[in-house]
Amino acid sequence: MAGIHGRAHDGRGESAGEILIEGRDISLTLGRVPMLEDVGIAVRDGEILSLIGPNGAGKTSLVRVLLGLLAPTSGTIHRRRGLSVGYVPQRLAIDPVLPLSVKRLMTLTARRPVAAVRAALAETGVAALVDAPVQTLSGGEFQRVLLARALLREPQLLVLDEPVQGVDFAGEAALYELIGAIRERHRCGVLMVSHDLHTVMAATDRVICLNRHVCCAGGPASVGRDPAFVRLFGPRAAAALGVYAHHHDHAHDLAGGVVGPADDAGGSAHGGDAAPRPEIDGEP
Amino acid sequence: MNLDDFVVRALVAGLGVAVVTGPLGCFIVWRRMAYFGDTMAHSALLGIALGFLLSIDLTLGIVGVTITIACLLLLLQRRRPWLSPDTLLGILSHASLSFGLVAIGLMAWLRVDLLGYLFGDVLAVTKADIAIIYAGGAATLAGLAFVWRPLLAVTFHEDLARAEGVAAAPAQFAFMILIAVVIALAMKVVGILLITSLLIIPAAAARRYATTPEGMAVLAAIAGCLAVGLGLFASLRFDTPSGPSIVVAAAVIFSFGLLPLLHWWRALTRRLFRGRNVR
Numbered sequence: 095m096a097g098i099h100g101r102a103h104d105g106r107g108e109s110a111g112e113i114l115i116e117g118r119d120i121s122l123t124l125g126r127v128p129m130l131e132d133v134g135i136a137v138r139d140g141e142i143l144s145l146i147g148p149n150g151a152g153k154t155s156l157v158r159v160l161l162g163l164l165a166p167t168s169g170t171i172h173r174r175r176g177l178s179v180g181y182v183p184q185r186l187a188i189d190p191v192l193p194l195s196v197k198r199l200m201t202l203t204a205r206r207p208v209a210a211v212r213a214a215l216a217e218t219g220v221a222a223l224v225d226a227p228v229q230t231l232s233g234g235e236f237q238r239v240l241l242a243r244a245l246l247r248e249p250q251l252l253v254l255d256e257p258v259q260g261v262d263f264a265g266e267a268a269l270y271e272l273i274g275a276i277r278e279r280h281r282c283g284v285l286m287v288s289h290d291l292h293t294v295m296a297a298t299d300r301v302i303c304l305n306r307h308v309c310c311a312g313g314p315a316s317v318g319r320d321p322a323f324v325r326l327f328g329p330r331a332a333a334a335l336g337v338y339a340h341h342h343d344h345a346h347d348l349a350g351g352v353v354g355p356a357d358d359a360g361g362s363a364h365g366g367d368a369a370p371r372p373e374i375d376g377e378p
Numbered sequence: 379m380n381l382d383d384f385v386v387r388a389l390v391a392g393l394g395v396a397v398v399t400g401p402l403g404c405f406i407v408w409r410r411m412a413y414f415g416d417t418m419a420h421s422a423l424l425g426i427a428l429g430f431l432l433s434i435d436l437t438l439g440i441v442g443v444t445i446t447i448a449c450l451l452l453l454l455q456r457r458r459p460w461l462s463p464d465t466l467l468g469i470l471s472h473a474s475l476s477f478g479l480v481a482i483g484l485m486a487w488l489r490v491d492l493l494g495y496l497f498g499d500v501l502a503v504t505k506a507d508i509a510i511i512y513a514g515g516a517a518t519l520a521g522l523a524f525v526w527r528p529l530l531a532v533t534f535h536e537d538l539a540r541a542e543g544v545a546a547a548p549a550q551f552a553f554m555i556l557i558a559v560v561i562a563l564a565m566k567v568v569g570i571l572l573i574t575s576l577l578i579i580p581a582a583a584a585r586r587y588a589t590t591p592e593g594m595a596v597l598a599a600i601a602g603c604l605a606v607g608l609g610l611f612a613s614l615r616f617d618t619p620s621g622p623s624i625v626v627a628a629a630v631i632f633s634f635g636l637l638p639l640l641h642w643w644r645a646l647t648r649r650l651f652r653g654r655n656v657r
Contacts (some may be wrong), residue, residue, distance in 0.1 A: 158537065161537075161540075161541045162540075162541075163537050163540050163541060178540075179541060181536050181537075181538060182494040182543065183535060183537050183541075186535055186538070189408075189534075190408060191408055191585070191587050192408045192412075192533065192591065193585065193588040193590060193591060193593070193594050194534070194590070194591065195589055195590060198590050198591065199534075200528075200533045202534055202539075203527070203528065203531045203538075203539060203542045203543070203544055204542075228591060247542065272391075311539075334404065
């Protein structure tokens, strides 16, 4: 966890804001299974922090601990005094048994003026759905409504657990763009959970790579270069990020890069066996 | 309104219960607690037996025992994860019912109308019963209104509600107490074996015609009142047992509600309008 504070600066040159929420040495054991081991995490004002890691890495558990929904076995959590949190949980199934309009969903936990509800829905681009039954929404629309719901609370911290689940590929990019715009407009901190590496890296300031413990942390570029990250996700994934630097014995791969840029990505992923490349490129 | 007439008394008591079971039943439907409610209702017989044995008020005995069984159930669910919830419910439901029957059987000095407790005897309700039903019913509705928003939020998504500062556990516990009270009240009308139907069927009938949770609660109350009226009428007309007649009426209303009535209504009005245009 010492690494987080040390590397906070090599984010994208953003000024380090005040810490909104911080977990120190968080360990969580469910039954006898260790879910989290000495995890340190801090979300600062105005930054987008992405929590990535393979399935079962404990990302959602960590978020639930930070939100106070789950008591950690050991460790401490510090929230800034009076911190308001907007939360979009993972895998929120729409239950057809409960009749709910979008408007009613927006005011589920607290009364809000209709104007505020409409404004929040407009901000996430779903103003037209204000009277629609929740059951009729598509995956992308539902996620946008949930995001609007979180915004309605005027959050200083947005916690988004897999915000693009159930959203088609085109919608995914738009949703990440929206999250970035929301951060700019509301000047709030964003903690985003994802197992999807590609898009998340483009729209994030800092990355924490979790696999029960913090494997590596820092700016997207430095994390992509980190050997721990490469070990966890493999060189192919690292290359897909577009931030993975080539090994030094790849020097001759540059020659392949001249032939075709598409092949360059493949070459870096395959590591050492770059020698036969030019022949393959000669085929078409 | 003449409360000296047993038919009027039955109707007043039945309507009083239906107005409460409708909204409360919505939560049972939304939270998928039909079997849970059934288990609590079955354990009410044990409460009656205990009430007679300790010579305390029966309503008090019922509320006490049903809440105890519900707590036991939640505790076992947490501590014995290798027993599935529906197995536990099945065991507690029938065991508590049988314990109650055996206990009443053992009290040889006791002469009670067992069928009345099991299937209800609404035609025999007294003015005192009506007073209890309306006082308890008003308290239950007030309690439900009080926990409505937090309970609905928890029903939609517990983590989301808790993250936004909703006290989930108190709302859920309060809901359990409300169920226990309603069981004690409704027992007089439909009996402990049929109480769940008065909770579930009106709510289920209302679902298709509701667009908001609050709308569904109101519609469920109306459907329940309709079932009480129809059931009592049929019971008197055809000399059938009153409790089951009310449940049959509720089931008929539910089935009727499954028909594409709105569709037919639109088709009908469209035809009428078209006729006017031609003219």
